Amino acid sequence: MEKLRFRWVVLSLAWLSWLLVGTAVLSIGTMLTILIPQFGLTGVQAGSLMAVVWIAGIILAIPIGVLIDRYGGRKLGALGMLTLTIGLLLFAYADSFELLVISRAIIGIAIITGTTPPQVWMAKWFSNDEIGFAQGFLTSGYASSGIVGVFAMGWILQTIGIYMTVMILGILSLVLMTVFLLARRDFPTALTETVSNKNSMSPSEAVSQAFRNVELWLITIAWLFIVGISTAYATFAPITFIALLNLDIVTAAATAGIVQIVAVPSLIIGGILTDKWKARGRKIMIWIPTLICAPAFYLIGISTVFASVLIGVVLIGIFNWVSSAAAYAAGAESVDSEAMVGCAFGFLAFGSALGSFILPLLMGFVFDTTGSWLFVWAVPAVIALFGAIVAFLIKK
Numbered sequence: 001m002e003k004l005r006f007r008w009v010v011l012s013l014a015w016l017s018w019l020l021v022g023t024a025v026l027s028i029g030t031m032l033t034i035l036i037p038q039f040g041l042t043g044v045q046a047g048s049l050m051a052v053v054w055i056a057g058i059i060l061a062i063p064i065g066v067l068i069d070r071y072g073g074r075k076l077g078a079l080g081m082l083t084l085t086i087g088l089l090l091f092a093y094a095d096s097f098e099l100l101v102i103s104r105a106i107i108g109i110a111i112i113t114g115t116t117p118p119q120v121w122m123a124k125w126f127s128n129d130e131i132g133f134a135q136g137f138l139t140s141g142y143a144s145s146g147i148v149g150v151f152a153m154g155w156i157l158q159t160i161g162i163y164m165t166v167m168i169l170g171i172l173s174l175v176l177m178t179v180f181l182l183a184r185r186d187f188p189t190a191l192t193e194t195v196s197n198k199n200s201m202s203p204s205e206a207v208s209q210a211f212r213n214v215e216l217w218l219i220t221i222a223w224l225f226i227v228g229i230s231t232a233y234a235t236f237a238p239i240t241f242i243a244l245l246n247l248d249i250v251t252a253a254a255t256a257g258i259v260q261i262v263a264v265p266s267l268i269i270g271g272i273l274t275d276k277w278k279a280r281g282r283k284i285m286i287w288i289p290t291l292i293c294a295p296a297f298y299l300i301g302i303s304t305v306f307a308s309v310l311i312g313v314v315l316i317g318i319f320n321w322v323s324s325a326a327a328y329a330a331g332a333e334s335v336d337s338e339a340m341v342g343c344a345f346g347f348l349a350f351g352s353a354l355g356s357f358i359l360p361l362l363m364g365f366v367f368d369t370t371g372s373w374l375f376v377w378a379v380p381a382v383i384a385l386f387g388a389i390v391a392f393l394i395k396k
Contacts, residue, residue: 006185007125011134013180014118015141017077020173021114022145024088024107025053026234026260030153030253031162033238039097047364050235050356052101053108057353060112065120065346066206073117073124073342074186080114081177083107088170092163110173115142116349118180120342123332124187129275131332136271136325143263143321150234151257154250206343215334216344218394219286220351223327225387226290228355229297229380230320233259235360237300237313240373245306255306255313262317271325285326287391289319294384301377323391330394359383 032046041049068076087106094100119138126134148156156165210216237256241247247255274282292315299312331344359380367376 004125007122009183010122010125010185011138013176013183014077014122014138016176017081017114017118017180018138018141019145019148020081020169020176021084021111022142023149024084024169024173025050025111025149025231026146027149027153027165028104029234029236029256030150030157030238030249032235033154033242033249033252034157034162035100036239039100041097043364043367044361045097045364046239047235047360047362049100049104050231050360051358052104053111054231054353054357055105056108057112057349058357060109061116061350061353062207062210062343062346064112064116065342065344065349068117068120068342068346073119073121074180074183076113076117077121078177078180080110080112080117081173081180084110084114084173085170085177088166088173092166092170112349112353116345119328120345121186123341123345132274132276132325132329133268133271135328136267136269136274139271139321139324139328140264140267143260143267146234146257146260146263150238150260151254153257154238154248154253158250206340210335210340210343210347213334215395216331216347218390219327219331219334220347222286222290222387222391222394223331223348224351224355225383225390226286226320226323226327226355227352228359229293229383229387230316231356232359232363232380233297233316233320236363236367236376240300240377241309244304244373245309255309258310258313259317259320262314263321266318266322267324270322274325274329282326282330283391283394286323286330286394287388289323290384290391291388292319294381294388297377297384298381301374301381355383 028049032041032049035041035049036046064076084107087103087110090106091100091103094103122134122138123131234256237259238249238252241252241255242249245252270285273285277285296312296315296319300309303309303312328345328348331348332341335341335344363376363379366379367373370376
């Protein structure tokens with residue numbers, strides 16, 4: 001593949017889409033510290049405001065992955081930014097729990113159309129010897145969104161309030177949609193003439209082959225656990241730190257956001273190592289970090305001292321995301337045809353959406369049932385252990 005300068009434009013736009021979508025998704029954890037008393041939410045209702053955004057991914061991830069392979073990802077990415085704007089504007093004006101749920105469900109459609117298509121679009125522009133770095137850098141956009149949506153969100157909310165915060169995010173999404181449409185290039189020149197041949201596989205054939213691919217399923221299930229525990233953390237960490245450590249909203253959000261600050265370099269380093277080690281080291285890069293996360297999550301639930309909480313937060317920040325590039329690279333290489341890469345990413349998006357839907361609800365249910373933060377944080381600890389076991393079974 002020719003290494004054209006425009007690939008950096010593509011990567012930058014994809015990175016910005018992940019940044020904006022991630023900020024909209026992850027900021028709900030800090031916003032819940034205000035929304036829970038305002039709307040009188042239970043633990044399950046609080047978890048549902050995170051979980052509902054992933055319903056669209058569960059339903060649409062695989063079909064959209066197939067559509068990307070046939071039609072490209074730039075226009076779908078722009079559609080995702082438009083959908084994000086609509087969801088954010090509705091959230092800003094919501095005056096009931098039901099409207100909050102509807103707006104978050106619309107934001108969920110933006111997640112699957114605003115992240116997966118730009119990701120595949122970016123993959124078309126980077127060669128195999130650069131794809132790990134590109135994937136790691138791209139995913140750092142989601143981690144960086146946590147710096148805004150979690151670490152700084154407590155201060156932002158106290159300064160300008162929820163309404164103005166959400167409105168500004170909506171305007172930025174609309175601007176990014178316009179830039180996506182102005183980009184106008186879906187494939188490198190060298191690929192334009194051959195793209196129809198590479199995407200000649202029918203959607204039904206691509207999905208059928210993917211469903212029979214055991215390796216892809218193992219990677220998808222491992223990714224389900226890895227992303228699920230991360231989403232659950234973003235949902236309940238600020239509330240937990242206020243309850244256990246008696247922190248104010250600004251300090252609690254900043255403490256929770258340390259995960260994202262640590263995750264940014266970890267993601268990029270993980271991408272570089274993925275390119276260097278290739279298939280031999282990817283399995284190790286997925287299962288060992290996930291295993292380390294298990295005691296880190298448990299440590300949060302049993303800690304009443306800030307220093308021990310900080311240890312757990314830093315461990316999660318380093319190891320929960322260092323495997324990201326390895327997982328996506330393994331998913332892309334698990335399929336036999338380049339025409340199925342979008343389908344493979346659709347499977348991974350389906351896994352991450354399913355995990356992100358289940359875990360916040362499960363943690364909210366455990367809290368409503370037991371009232372114990374120890375049991376609440378035992379949930380992601382156990383899930384991380386299962387994720388490590390599944391990742392160990394991956395062949396490559």
